[in-house]
Amino acid sequence: MPALKTYHLFISHAWQYNADYYRLVEMLDAAPYFSWKNYSVPQHDPLATRTDAGLERALQRQIAPTHIVVIIAGMYAHYREWLQKEIDMAVEMGKPIIGIKPRGQERIPKAVQEAARVVVGWSTTPIVDAIRQNTL
Helix, strand or coil, rough: CCCCEEEEEEEECHHHHHHHHHHHHHHHHHHCCCEEEHHHEEEEECCCCCCCCHHHHHHHHHHCCCCCCEEECCCCHHHHHHHHHHHHHHHHCCCCCEECCCCCCCCHHHHHHCCCCCCEEECCHHHHHHHHHHHC
C-alpha cells in the first residue's frame, strides 16, 4: 500500500467557539486513510504576539506552509475582522479555501461563500473529500 499524503491544514476558527474546532480536529484524526498536520492556532497553544501587527505576521507564517485553509463558517460577528484577514492571506498566497457549515447553521458569512472553492456540511467524508480534491 502506498504511503498516505499528509495534508497540511490551517483551520480558521473563533476561540469563542472552540467546541466546533475541537470536534473538527477529532473528526479529521479519526478519518480513515487520512493523514494531516495541524497548522492552526488553538486557544490552548496561542501565538506569542503582543500586537495586532505581530499577530498578523505570525498568522502569515502559520498559513504559508499549508496546502489548504479550512474555515469553520459560523456567523461570528465579532470575529469578522480576523476571519477576513485570514481569507485575504490565503488568497494572497494562492491557498485554496474550503468552508465548513457547522451543524444546524443555515447561513454562512458572505466572505466565506465568495472565497471558498466549496462549502461542505458538517460530516467527515465530505470534509475529507473536499480537502483531497482541492489541495494544491
